[in-house]
Structures are given as C-alpha cells and as structure tokens.
Amino acid sequence: AKLPGPKLWVPGFGNLIDTLINYGLSGTEWIQGYHQRYGNVYSMWLGHKLVVITSDPRDIEAIATSTALIDKGTNYSLLAPWLGDGLLLSSGKKWHSRRKLLTPTFHFRILEQFVDVFNQKGSILEAKLGELVGRGAVDVRPYISRHALDVICETAMGTPMNAQLDENSEYVQAIKTACKSVDDRHAYPWLSNDILFRMTSMGRNFYKALDVIHGATQRVIDTRKAELQNELKESNSRSVDEKHEDDDIGSKKRMMFIDQLLTMHLQGEDLSEKDIFHEVNTFMFEGHDTTMTSVCFTLYLMSQHPEVQERVAQEILLVTGSDTDLTSAQLAELKFLDAVIKESLRLYPSVPCFFRDCKEEYTLPSGYTIPAGSSIMINAIMAHHDEKNFKDPSTFNPDRFVAGSESEDHRRHNFAYIPFSAGYRNCIGQRFAMMSMKATLARILRSYRFLSSSSDSKLDLDLQVVLTTKSGVMLQLERRA
Ligand code: HEM
Numbered sequence: 001a002k003l004p005g006p007k008l009w010v011p012g013f014g015n016l017i018d019t020l021i022n023y024g025l026s027g028t029e030w031i032q033g034y035h036q037r038y039g040n041v042y043s044m045w046l047g048h049k050l051v052v053i054t055s056d057p058r059d060i061e062a063i064a065t066s067t068a069l070i071d072k073g074t075n076y077s078l079l080a081p082w083l084g085d086g087l088l089l090s091s092g093k094k095w096h097s098r099r100k101l102l103t104p105t106f107h108f109r110i111l112e113q114f115v116d117v118f119n120q121k122g123s124i125l126e127a128k129l130g131e132l133v134g135r136g137a138v139d140v141r142p143y144i145s146r147h148a149l150d151v152i153c154e155t156a157m158g159t160p161m162n163a164q165l166d167e168n169s170e171y172v173q174a175i176k177t178a179c180k181s182v183d184d185r186h187a188y189p190w191l192s193n194d195i196l197f198r199m200t201s202m203g204r205n206f207y208k209a210l211d212v213i214h215g216a217t218q219r220v221i222d223t224r225k226a227e228l229q230n231e232l233k234e235s236n237s238r239s240v241d242e243k244h245e246d247d248d249i250g251s252k253k254r255m256m257f258i259d260q261l262l263t264m265h266l267q268g269e270d271l272s273e274k275d276i277f278h279e280v281n282t283f284m285f286e287g288h289d290t291t292m293t294s295v296c297f298t299l300y301l302m303s304q305h306p307e308v309q310e311r312v313a314q315e316i317l318l319v320t321g322s323d324t325d326l327t328s329a330q331l332a333e334l335k336f337l338d339a340v341i342k343e344s345l346r347l348y349p350s351v352p353c354f355f356r357d358c359k360e361e362y363t364l365p366s367g368y369t370i371p372a373g374s375s376i377m378i379n380a381i382m383a384h385h386d387e388k389n390f391k392d393p394s395t396f397n398p399d400r401f402v403a404g405s406e407s408e409d410h411r412r413h414n415f416a417y418i419p420f421s422a423g424y425r426n427c428i429g430q431r432f433a434m435m436s437m438k439a440t441l442a443r444i445l446r447s448y449r450f451l452s453s454s455s456d457s458k459l460d461l462d463l464q465v466v467l468t469t470k471s472g473v474m475l476q477l478e479r480r481a
Contacts, residue, residue, distance in 0.1 A: 003043040003052065003368055006034065014045035016189065027470075028381070028461045031352070035382045041366050043374075047189065049074065050374035052358075055382035057389065057413035058365040063356060063376055064415065064423025070095065072425075073355025073375040078185055078192060079285070079465075082178060082210055085275070086282030087428065091357075095425075101269060102279065102428060105260045111432055112328045113254045114155045118439035119325040121150045124164045125440065126447055132477045137453030139472030141296050142167075144440075148292040149175060151436055156283040157220045158256030174212035179289060181206035183464035217280050220258060221273060228262050257283055283429070289466045290350040291433050295440055296473045297348040298341055300459060301396050302445075303452040303475050308398060309445070312337050313480070316446045331438050339401035341437055345419035347396060352381035352467045354421055380418045381467070389416035451476040 006018040023030040034042060040056040051073075054060065063069050071091040083089055087098055104110075125147040132138045146163040149172065153161040163172045181202050185191045197203035255263070261276045302309035319333045320326060356376045363369045370376060385393045389412045390400065400409035420427035427433070453474040460470040 003041065004038040005043040005045075006037075008045055012048065014047045014049070016047075028352070028463045028467070031379065031381060031463070035379070040382070040386070041364070041368055046075070046375075050371065051355075051377050052364075052368065052370045052374055053353075053377040053379050054364065054366065055379035055386060056364075056366045057383060057416040060378055060383065060418060060422065061413070061415040062365050063378060064418075064421065064425070066362075067424070068360060068362065069356045069358060069376065070424055071357040071359070073357055073377070075186075075192075075355055075375070078182060081207070082182070082213070083282045083285055084278035086278035088282050088286055097270065098275070098279075099424075099428070101264065101271060102261075105257055106428055106432060108431065110255065110260070111435055114432070114435070115326065115328050115331070115439065116254070117151060117154045118436055119443075121147055121154065121164070122440055122443035123324070124150070126443055128164055129444055129448060129477060130479075133448070133479050135477075137474040137476050140299060140450075140475050140477075141292070141469075141472045144295050144299075145289075145292045146172065147440065148288050148295070151291075151440075152284055152287040154256070155432075156257045156280055156287065157217070158224060158254075158258050159220050161216075170212055171216050174209040175284075175288070177205050177209040178213060179465070181209070186465060213284075214277075214281070217277055217284075221262070221276060221280070224258055225262050225266075225273070228259065228266060232266060286427075287429055287432070289468075291437055291440075293350045293466045293468050294341065294345055294348070294433075295437055296469075297459075297467075298344040298437070298441060299450050299475060300473050301344050301347070302340070303450045304457075305396055306449075306451075308340060308396070309450065312340055312441075313445055313449075316442050320442070320446065326439055326442055328435070331435055331442070334438055334442060336398065336402065337438055337441060338434070339398040341434065341441070342401040342417075342419075343396060343398040346384045346390070346417060347394075348461075348467055349380050349384060349419040350466045351419070351421070352463060353377050353379050378418070378421070380421075383416050383418065386416070389413060447480055449478040449480055451478060 006015045008015065009017040019030050023033050034044070034053070035055065041052070041054045041059065043050055043052050045051070072089060076089055080089060085094065087095065087102060090098060125143065128143055129140070132140070146167055149163040150161065153159060153163070161171050162169065166172070184202060185197065191197045191200065191202070198207065258276070258280055261271060261279060265271045265273065265276060302312065315334060315336045319330050323330070354377070356378070358370050358374050358376055359372060361369060361372045383389060387393050390409055391411065397407055399405040399407040402408060415422055420430040420433075453476055457474065459473070462468050462470045
C-alpha cells in the first residue's frame, strides 16, 4: 500500500484505463510517464497481478543476485508455445542445471569459430545494402533483420536458411509472422487468453507459423543427429594413430550450437532431444531480434552523429587495413566501436525491461516490501536514463565507455547499466551478440556512410518484445570512396 502508482479505476482491469487515457496502448511513453510521476520505484496492476517496477540499482542488484527471485514473470508464458522449457523460460532446478550445462557452449574458443559465418553473411548484407545507395531515405531494418536471421540460423542450427537471398521462403515468412503475433499479443492484453487467441486469425496464423518453425528445427536435429552418430561410429572403428590425425582435423571443424548440444546428448548428459529442440528454438528467438534492433539503433545514432561515425570508420580502417574478412583478433581490437554499441544499448536497450516472479514476500533495499504473488519489473531503460547513474543521460557519448577517456563515466553503480541483464539470469549470449554486432557494423561501415533521412528524424519508439520503432529506421546510404 505504501508504493506509489497509478489509480485503480475499475478493479479487475488493472491500470489499463489509466494507461490508455494517458499514454495509449503502444509506444514507450508509459514507461517514461510513470517514471516521471512516481520515481524509481512504483507499482501497477496488470489485471489481478501487482507488478512492482524498479530502476533503483540497489534494488536491481538485490533482485538479480537473489536465489529466491530466479523465476521469470508469468507474462513470459506467451512465449511458451514457441520456446517450450528452454533456458529463457525454465525455472528452479531445471534452469540451474541447464545453465551450467550450456555455459561452455558460449566459450570464447567456440565463438571464435563463428567469425567465418559473420564474414560470409556480412558480405551478402554489404552487397544488398549497395542496392540502396542513391535511392534516398530507405528503411534499413528489413535488411538488418534478414541478415541477423541468417547469422543465427547458421550458428545455432548449422543450416543456411538464406533469408537474405530468399526473403519469401516459407521459413523466413513464418519467423516474421510468429514474431509479429508475439508482439501484438503483448500489446493487446485480452489476447493473452489462449482459447480466445486461437479463435482469432492472428492466433491461427501464429500456430501455423510455429508448425513451420518447429518442423524445420526438428528436421535439422534429425539430420545432424544421424550425421554425428555416423561420425562417432567411424571414429570408434579407427586406430589410435588415425584418431590423433582426426583430432587435428576435427579441431578445425566448426561445431555449431546444435552439434555441441547433440554431442552432449549422445555422450549421456542430462539433455534429451526434446530439451535440445527447446534450446535451439530459444537461441533462434533470443538471438535474432535483439541484435537486429541494436544494430539499427547504432546506425541511426551514427547518422545523427557523423563525427562519431567517421571515428569508427577510421578505427575499422586502421585495424583491418585492406583485409575484407575480419578475424576474431581484429574484432577485439575495435575498442571504439565496442564503446559505440554499448552507448547505443544504454540509450536504446533491446530488452528495456524484464520480469521476475516474487513467490515469497521480499523487501527491497529501497525500503518497499513486495507481497508474495506479485511480479517485479526491472526497468533497465529508466536506470540507463537516470542522471544519478549517468552524467547528461540523454546525450549520446560513447566515450563514457572508453577506458581512460576524460568522459569515462565513473559515477555508475555496477547494476545501473544492464542491457544484458545481470546476476544469475543474465544473457548467456552476450559475448556472441557483441561479436556478431561488431562484425556486422565493421563490415558495412567500412563500405558505406549512413546519413540522416531528414533534419527532424526522431525515432517513434515502440515497446514490443524488444525495443523497436513504429516506422522503421529510415537512412540514406552513400558509398565510401
Ligand atoms: C543485443 C543482443 C542481446 C541483448 C540486448 C540481450 C539481452 C538479454 C536480456 C536482458 C536477458 C534477460 C531477460 C530476462 O531476464 O527476461 C537475456 C537472456 C537471454 N539471452 Fe540474450 N540478449 C541478446 C542477444 C542474445 C543472443 C545472440 C543469444 C543467443 C545466441 C541470447 C540468448 C539468451 C538466453 C538463452 C537468455 C536466457 C538466459 C537465462 O535465463 O539463463 N541473447 N538476453
């Protein structure tokens, strides 16, 4: 009762009416608006569910590092038909043992193998963007989106889906339909009821799209499993000397996520084929829109700050010289580009807020007690825009993330910058994401200059499953000499 928050007009409807009247249904205005009205910690009713919202870094630290608050909020259940019990949605002991098992699959040595994929898919994107030069302002989002899908399909499933070359393929269309249905369903609370949802055309299209997506995942699992079993049989029938030779060759062979998971399964780890199915679908979902939207925001910010774009281009040229393809060592050297992406994720975090289930009463360091049965929303975007955490928070200043730079921001609390969440349930794919985004941006910024589409090109932000914009990201492209 002590928590501030909007008025409950009609019990049972939660704060829907207040939100509708003041901010409408879509967009991000409500996050900013309520933060201005009530401060860092407040509460809202989503139907019968109390949600406590905090952007206080002390609270975020306590929540992210609490073993009692490890389970996701109930609103994530809308993703369950797609992702099943994969890492994002699983809870309790299952999540704990799965996380331990999967963490090594994101080891740097494994990620290094993916640089070839980043190069290969990046060169297709570079060629596709070439078609946009001289065409005036164009929405670059569909291009970046198809590229992100290509990268995750190949690295997660080891199978090219050629989204960039065949944008009308059944699989690409199915991913598009499923993502849009999940987004729309979040925006319209009455569709959260599955019986009602299945009766709508959106619901029917969603489940049809899932059939296509799940069918493709299952086919890849079946094929790769048979291939790995054969390889294992052949390897067992070889002499020790032959195996030594094989190991040398094997170490050069790329092990995509799916191969690593299947190898664990075949070696008797606690990971069934169904578990692999859920994990691959989770990687596909988590690793696609998040990186796409972040690359788009970074390009937009650079179009608004040409001096930063030129500094990045200079760095890329210095590090890569005349090489067309990047190496993992060169990627690591791109420190300023790294800072630019971090600053872009501060201003526009792909996942602006995330939820935890509060099963038992819990008192936050900010002093408020959260009743058992409520949800907690970690308001990352508002923590990133708080002047207590960042000097001039609305200014785009990548140097705040450059170690040793004069404007390096020393004032922030460790849990004030959390684009990949933090603590136990932080993003397992964050190193993969940073590598892949750097590879993409380095590739295209070396060839093109991205220019603002007009003098007043403000973004109309939209909060879907990821932070995005309502009308794309309009940019003009110019070829670098
Ligand atoms: C810019 C890119 C990305 C951002 C900003 C991002 C952000 C996040 C955030 C904020 C969470 C926590 C969500 C929550 O608590 O509900 C998360 C979890 C997760 N992310 Fe990412 N992510 C990105 C890319 C990726 C990629 C590329 C992958 C996989 C290849 C991935 C896989 C996952 C998984 C599996 C989880 C669940 C982890 C767990 O609960 O243990 N993410 N991500």
